[in-house]
Amino acid sequence: MKLKLRVWRQRNTDAPGAMATYEVDGISQDMSFLEMLDTLNEELILRGEDPVAFDHDCREGICGACSLVINGDAHGPERTTTCQLHMRSFKDGDSIDVEPWRAAAFPVVKDLVVDRSAFDRIIQAGGYITAPTGAAPDAHATPVAKPDADFAFEHAECIGCGACVAACPNGSAMLFTSAKVNHLNVLPQGAPERETRVLDMVATMDAEGFGGCTLAGECATACPKGIPLPSISAMNKEWLRATRKVRR
Amino acid sequence: MNDYTHYTDHTHYPDYTAYETGAPIADTKAPEGPIAERWDRRRFEAKLVNPANRRKYTVIVVGTGLAGGAAGATLAEQGYHVEQFCYQDSPRRAHSIAAQGGINAAKNYRNDGDSVHRLFYDTVKGGDFRAREAGVHRLAQISVEIIDQCVAQGVPFAREYGGLLDTRSFGGVQVSRTFYARGQTGQQLLLGAYQALSRQIAAGTVTMHARTEMLDLIVVDGRARGIVARDLITGEISSHFADAVVLASGGYGNVFYLSTNAMNSNATAIWRAHRRGAYFANPCFTQIHPTCIPRTGDHQSKLTLMSESLRNDGRIWVPAAKGDDRPPNEIPEDERDYYLERIYPSFGNLVPRDIASRAAKNVCDEGRGVGPGGQGVYLDFADAIRRMGRKEVEEKYGNLFDMYERITAENPYEVPMRIYPAVHYTMGGLWVDYDLQTTVPGLFAIGEANFSDHGANRLGASALMQGLADGYFVLPSTISDYLARNPHPTSVDASHPAVTQVLAETEDRLRQLLAVDGDRTPDSFHRELGEVMWEFCGMARTDAGLRKALDRIPQIRAEFWRRIKVPGTGKEFNQSLEKANRIVDYLELAELMCLDALHRAESCGGHFREESQTPDGEAARHDEEFSYAAAWEFTGTGKAPALHKEDLVFEYVHPTQRSYA
Numbered sequence: 001m002k003l004k005l006r007v008w009r010q011r012n013t014d015a016p017g018a019m020a021t022y023e024v025d026g027i028s029q030d031m032s033f034l035e036m037l038d039t040l041n042e043e044l045i046l047r048g049e050d051p052v053a054f055d056h057d058c059r060e061g062i063c064g065a066c067s068l069v070i071n072g073d074a075h076g077p078e079r080t081t082t083c084q085l086h087m088r089s090f091k092d093g094d095s096i097d098v099e100p101w102r103a104a105a106f107p108v109v110k111d112l113v114v115d116r117s118a119f120d121r122i123i124q125a126g127g128y129i130t131a132p133t134g135a136a137p138d139a140h141a142t143p144v145a146k147p148d149a150d151f152a153f154e155h156a157e158c159i160g161c162g163a164c165v166a167a168c169p170n171g172s173a174m175l176f177t178s179a180k181v182n183h184l185n186v187l188p189q190g191a192p193e194r195e196t197r198v199l200d201m202v203a204t205m206d207a208e209g210f211g212g213c214t215l216a217g218e219c220a221t222a223c224p225k226g227i228p229l230p231s232i233s234a235m236n237k238e239w240l241r242a243t244r245k246v247r248r
Numbered sequence: 249m250n251d252y253t254h255y256t257d258h259t260h261y262p263d264y265t266a267y268e269t270g271a272p273i274a275d276t277k278a279p280e281g282p283i284a285e286r287w288d289r290r291r292f293e294a295k296l297v298n299p300a301n302r303r304k305y306t307v308i309v310v311g312t313g314l315a316g317g318a319a320g321a322t323l324a325e326q327g328y329h330v331e332q333f334c335y336q337d338s339p340r341r342a343h344s345i346a347a348q349g350g351i352n353a354a355k356n357y358r359n360d361g362d363s364v365h366r367l368f369y370d371t372v373k374g375g376d377f378r379a380r381e382a383g384v385h386r387l388a389q390i391s392v393e394i395i396d397q398c399v400a401q402g403v404p405f406a407r408e409y410g411g412l413l414d415t416r417s418f419g420g421v422q423v424s425r426t427f428y429a430r431g432q433t434g435q436q437l438l439l440g441a442y443q444a445l446s447r448q449i450a451a452g453t454v455t456m457h458a459r460t461e462m463l464d465l466i467v468v469d470g471r472a473r474g475i476v477a478r479d480l481i482t483g484e485i486s487s488h489f490a491d492a493v494v495l496a497s498g499g500y501g502n503v504f505y506l507s508t509n510a511m512n513s514n515a516t517a518i519w520r521a522h523r524r525g526a527y528f529a530n531p532c533f534t535q536i537h538p539t540c541i542p543r544t545g546d547h548q549s550k551l552t553l554m555s556e557s558l559r560n561d562g563r564i565w566v567p568a569a570k571g572d573d574r575p576p577n578e579i580p581e582d583e584r585d586y587y588l589e590r591i592y593p594s595f596g597n598l599v600p601r602d603i604a605s606r607a608a609k610n611v612c613d614e615g616r617g618v619g620p621g622g623q624g625v626y627l628d629f630a631d632a633i634r635r636m637g638r639k640e641v642e643e644k645y646g647n648l649f650d651m652y653e654r655i656t657a658e659n660p661y662e663v664p665m666r667i668y669p670a671v672h673y674t675m676g677g678l679w680v681d682y683d684l685q686t687t688v689p690g691l692f693a694i695g696e697a698n699f700s701d702h703g704a705n706r707l708g709a710s711a712l713m714q715g716l717a718d719g720y721f722v723l724p725s726t727i728s729d730y731l732a733r734n735p736h737p738t739s740v741d742a743s744h745p746a747v748t749q750v751l752a753e754t755e756d757r758l759r760q761l762l763a764v765d766g767d768r769t770p771d772s773f774h775r776e777l778g779e780v781m782w783e784f785c786g787m788a789r790t791d792a793g794l795r796k797a798l799d800r801i802p803q804i805r806a807e808f809w810r811r812i813k814v815p816g817t818g819k820e821f822n823q824s825l826e827k828a829n830r831i832v833d834y835l836e837l838a839e840l841m842c843l844d845a846l847h848r849a850e851s852c853g854g855h856f857r858e859e860s861q862t863p864d865g866e867a868a869r870h871d872e873e874f875s876y877a878a879a880w881e882f883t884g885t886g887k888a889p890a891l892h893k894e895d896l897v898f899e900y901v902h903p904t905q906r907s908y909a
Contacts, residue, residue, distance in 0.1 A: 012820070030544040038549055038771070045769045045815055045824060053823055055337060057510040059550045061651065062435055063341040084654045109481055110821040113337075117458065120338050124450035128443035129402040133322040133720045136393070136400035140357065143411025153404040153429060156436060160340055189402050 001027040001092040005040065007052055008099045010108050013115075017108065019097070029088040033076065034059060034066065036087055037098075053111040059083040061224065064159035067166070068112055069099040074163035074222040081161065081224045101162050103171035105209040116162050118208040119176060125204035126197040127180040129190050148186050155183040157225040167222035170211030175219040177205045178235035179227045185238055195242035202239055262886055264798040264839055265846060270881055270890035278382035278682040283900055284364075287386040290682065291725050295732035302327030305731050308475055308490040310462045310517050312339030314434070314712060315695025316496030317441030318719025324448035326724060331488055332445070332454050333477060335461040335512060335826075340442045343498060343510040344715060347434025348555035348648065349418065350426035351398075351712040353391040358415060362423040364388045369901050371710060374420045374600050375675070375703020376853035376869060377903040378530070378877065380896060382682060387701050390717040395427055397720055401440040405429050418708035419556055420600035420908070426709045431555050431648045437712055441719070457488075461826065462517045463754045465493065465524045465691065468746045471734070472691035476754050480826065483819040485754055487747050489740050491731055492690045494723065495521060499674035499696035501534065503834045503841065504786070505778020507671035508540060508553040514830040518678050518697050519837050526686040527879035527892060529679035529699035531837065532845035535706055535854045536787050537672030538604035541655055541665075542624040551670040552655060554627070554648055556708040559597045559604070561632035561641070562665070564588050566625050570615040576626055576664045587611055595908040602705045602854045602867070603908060605669035609787050610865070612668075619666045628664035669787060673711060675702045675854065676844075679879040679894070683726035684718060687879075690730060694718035699877065704853025758818045761828050766811035770828040773808050777801070777831070777838055785842050790858045794846040798839060805835040840880055840889065847891070850874045862905070871903055 002025045010017030024040050031039075034056050041051035057065040061084040070076035076085045090096065098112065106114040144152075156179075164175035181198045184190035190197070213232060220229035279289040297305065305328050309320045312334040320332045334342060354367040367388035372379055395413070399405065405427050406414040415424045429436040448454040459480040466474035466487060474489040500515035501507040522528045539554045567574075568585045587607055589596045599607075608625050611617065618624045633641050638661060642649070649660045656666070678686050678693040680700055685692050695715040702710060740747065784790075784797035808831065816822045851860040851867035852874070860868045876893040883890055 028545055028547060031547050032549070035547045035549050039547065042769050042771060045813060046767070048813075048815060050816055051824060053821055057336060057341055057512050058343060058346045059511055060346050060552050061654075062346050062432065063336075063343070063510065064338075065336065065341050078654075080654055084651070086655070086657070088657060113821070116337060120340070120446065120449075120456075120458075123340075123443060124446040128447045129400070130447065131397070131400035131402075131444070132325045133318070133397060133444075133724070134393075136396040139355070139395045139399040140412055142399075144407055145411050146407050146409050149404055149407040149411075152402070153406075153436075156404050156429075156439065157432065159435075160338065183404065184402050187402050187404070189400055 001029070001087065001090065003027055003090065003093070004095040006095065006097045007112070009052070009111055012110055013107050027087055029086070031087045032059065032083055033068070033070070033085040033087065034083050053113050055113050056083055062159060064161040067101050067114065067161055067163070069101065069166055071097050074101070074166040075224055079224060101166035103165045103210070105171060105173070106162060106165065116160070118210070119160050119162065119173070121208060122173065122177055122201055122204050123180065126193065126200040127184070129184055130193060131189070142188050144187060152183050152186050155179045155227060155231060158227055159225055161224065163222040163224060164219035165210065167218040168211065169216055169218065170214060172213045172219070173205050173210040174213040174232045174235070175223060175227055177201050178231040181235045181238055182231055194238070195246045198235060198238045198242050199246060262888070264802055265795060265843065266888040267843060267847065268888055268890045270892045273879060273892050273894040276380065276681045276894060278380065283382060283385045286382050287389060294726060294729035297728045297732050299327055303329060305329065306331060306490040307727065308333070308488060308493045309496060310475065310494065311342065311496035311498060311695070311697070312442070312445065313342035313344035313496060313498060313695060314438055314441055314715030315697070315719040316494070317342065317438065317445050318716050319494055319496060319694060319723050320454055321441060321444035321448050322720050322724045323727070324451070324453035330448070330454040331457065331490060333457045333460050333462055333475070335459065335480060337459055339445055339456060339458065340439065342438060343513050344438045344712070345435045346510065347712055348431045348553065349557040350416065350428035350433045350709040351394065351437065351716070352418070352425050352707070352709045353395045353427060353713065354388055354425060355392055355395060357413060358424045360423045362425050366423065367391060367425065370421045371701065371707060372703070372901040373906060374707040375705055376867065376906055377703065377871070377875070377898060377901070378533070378852050378896065379701055379703030380877070381898060381900055384701050386722065387714055387717050390721045391713050393721060394713060394716045398437055398440050401444060403429065403436045403440045416557060417560055417598060419559060419598045419604065420595070420707045428557065431557070431645065434712060437716065462497070463829070464520045464750050466747055466750050467524050467688060468740050468744060471689045473740045474747070476750050481821050483817070483822065485751060487742050487751060491734070492692065492727055494692045494694060494727070495678065495697050496694045496719065497697050499677065500837060501671045501674050503777070503838050504671040504781045505774050506543065506548060506551050506782070508537060508551050511550060514833070515837050516830055516833045518693065519833040521678060521686065521688065521691060523882050525688045525882070526691055526693070527679040527881050528676070528840060529877050529879045530676035530844065531841040531880065532785065532848060532855050533675035533704050533853065534671060535601060535673040535675060536605040536669045538601055538608055538669050539627060539667045540670035541652065542619055542668040544620065552651070553670070553672060554652060554665065554667060556601065558627060558645060558648060561636070561644070562597065562627045562629050563631055564597050564625055564627055566611045566616040566618060576618070576628070585611070585616070592908045599908045600705055600707060602856070605787055606856060608669055624666035624668045626664040627667045629660060630664070633661065673706055675699065675704060675706055679877070683729065684723050685726070685730065690734070692723060692727060694723050704855055757832065758825065758829065761812065761814050761825060761832070762818060764809065764812045766813045768811045768813060770812065770814065770824055770831055773804065773812065774827070774831050774834065777804055777834060780804070781838055781841070785845050788856050788858050789845050791846065791849070794842050797842045798846065801835065801839045801842065808835060843889070844878055844880065848874055848878065866905070869903070869905070875903070
């Protein structure tokens with residue numbers, strides 16, 4: 001396949017950016033989208049130009065590093081991560097726009113690479129269960145009903161890629177935050193910190209400059225791991241319950 | 249200064265098959281006495297640091313995977329100050345996250361005859377009797393605590409309807425001791441460790457340096473005192489100091505270019521430590537995983553694993569006749585060869601990884617492989633779907649099937665999957681004693697970065713177990729002994745001559761890489777090296793092949809230093825520079841791997857020397873000659889390394905020819 005790419009180029013956080021146009025040829029249907037970009041970069045290096053910077057690591061759809069907006073969609077046309085998107089989703093002669101995540105809370109580092117450390121700070125605010133090493137009772141001391149365990153797992157699948165934020169017209173991080181709140185709050189082990197967890201995580205999310213949620217639902221459509229939209233309403237319920245219960 | 253000039257000199261390179269034999273390793277610090285009491289004894293004998301004094305100590309931890317994340321969180325909980333590093337943008341992305349199948353523990357919740365001793369036995373046997381008994385037994389003991397710890401953290405393991413934990417079987421064992429979280433066990437365990445680490449970052453006890461890569465080790469007066477690291481965003485090179493350094497930087501499978509490792513997983517931290525005095529043990533022990541998705545062409549950048557758990561219910565086969573190119577569903581039952589079930593009736597599809605991989609290679613070499621280039625075998629779920637129903641198969645393996653379909657555009661519910669072996673894990677690594685300390689005092693190595701518990705072949709679901717055992721339980725107990733015995737180390741800062749020298753060497757190396765301005769990309773060299781390694785140091789190795797590799801690698805290295813092209817500068821975000829710098833180390837490590845493979849003229853586990861096999865084609869060990877761990881000492885660039893042997897003594901598990909028939 002022969003393709004025309006329009007790629008966002010930006011030297012660093014403070015420099016202005018612009019779309020640059022490239023052509024790539026000899027692209028196989030079996031290539032992943034990132035392997036197609038590898039091909040472009042090999043050519044750029046040999047031409048003495050700066051290759052396109054993008055985040056990627058496991059290339060198995062689980063580490064959450066890759067993060068491209070492709071033709072306006074976070075992670076592109078299929079419901080998966082960019083690394084698992086294959087060129088068979090495109091046609092010979094296509095023109096493809098490639099941009100970084102766009103959100104106030106995710107400043108561009110270079111080209112297609114953004115800074116998602118705000119996500120880490122949301123987790124640091126309460127996205128954990130306090131269980132110092134060595135303090136644990138036997139694993140079978142507390143059975144967990146299968147529906148609760150499955151609910152926890154479904155939310156724990158979040159890979160922290162940030163597609164939800166990139167897809168949201170408001171740049172909101174509600175789906176990311178709610179996934180972790182719901183994972184931990186449904187478990188008996190998470191109960192002692194249930195209220196402080198949701199209050200602190202939501203407060204940090206707001207302070208990091210993410211937008212508010214208007215339930216547009218774009219986040220859940222873009223999520224490669226299928227975190228469901230009702231996750232957000234479940235967190236809102238947790239938050240309301242906590243504000244009534246906790247005096248601070 | 250670095251001496252890379254001799255690398256570019258084709259005519260005078262030394263004999264790369266040569267090595268010297270150094271003094272054997274006399275003391276591994278493993279205590280004496282009954283094996284089940286040794287870990288207790290060591291913990292009791294270890295000196296402790298008073299809780300009030302711990303905050304005066306700083307420990308550097310490099311890596312945030314299962315081992316590093318667990319160690320950083322636990323050391324900080326104990327009261328130490330931790331400086332933690334990862335090259336990723338977040339500690340949550342370490343490659344432990346990609347482990348799929350599960351984690352072993354001798355809980356015996358199934359009442360199927362499991363015990364600590366059985367897990368110990370299975371692991372020593374699975375490793376083909378090339379691991380240290382005392383360490384493996386400790387691992388089996390700790391396995392039960394790991395599950396408790398992870399459940400307390402909220403790791404959502406699979407559960408049954410009664411609310412208790414579910415388990416499944418893995419290769420090389422006959423009990424059901426593998427705990428799992430669908431096909432994402434590594435992810436869930438890693439997020440547990442990441443969350444524990446995040447709590448400490450918020451508390452200020454861990455200082456996290458993300459997007460910062462360790463490029464060298466600082467050794468002062470014979471002790472590890474810090475690291476040199478590069479900020480991957482600004483390119484700034486900085487030095488960091490501590491009372492001890494812990495490397496949890498993972499394995500070196502990416503030497504092969506194509507592997508199941510993450511793209512940026514690399515060997516720089518352990519290789520630079522090796523150059524500074526840490527022995528490197530059993531570098532040739534690499535694991536080729538039998539169930540990966542076959543490659544599709546030259547553009548392939550990495551390989552994707554399909555969890556070994558699939559072998560619980562999937563059946564592996566190839567056509568009985570050579571060159572049978574009918575679609576799989578048109579090949580009748582009696583014209584298929586379920587070769588693992590045929591050759592190994594009692595373990596069937598669940599033989600250990602090294603055996604399953606080699607068997608796949610053998611049938612493909614016979615011309616019975618399937619798919620493009622005949623480099624594949626079928627993994628078929630038709631029987632399982634008939635037996636369990638599609639819904640249950642979906643519940644157990646759904647995400648793996650989805651992943652397969654996304655990559656291959658084939659539906660595994662209808663067409664058998666095609667799989668082929670790929671480089672997955674490295675059992676070798678930095679040599680460590682029972683305390684997980686390397687031969688450089690104050691430098692520890694944990695997780696895949698060390699060589700410890702898996703011998704010549706790792707059993708499935710044991711990497712997660714070892715990473716977490718090292719990080720949560722072993723290192724936090726043993727490091728106090730080192731710290732307590734070295735209470736008032738002289739303070740070190742950036743002006744110390746040992747530090748300025750390492751800093752200058754690091755800057756110089758990067759400058760040289762940028763200065764060559766040749767005509768070949770970093771990837772082109774990495775790919776070339778990988779092809780040599782896969783051909784000569786992959787699933788089957790020969791004396792002649794390894795000698796060829798030891799001839800080729802120095803040539804590639806010379807070529808690299810003459811023709812490498814790295815665009816941009818060192819003072820900015822520069823992924824090509826990162827890559828090229830890692831390849832510098834692969835080019836040296838690859839040579840040691842081949843030398844180790846050449847010197848070990850026996851087959852054991854994942855190391856299969858064609859000259860050494862039984863009449864049935866199984867690996868033939870030579871215990872009288874090779875019952876040792878090979879610990880290599882770096883003696884200087886371009887100089888022959890020195891081999892130090894750690895004799896392996898088996899008091900509890902008597903070495904036998906492994907049999908899974």
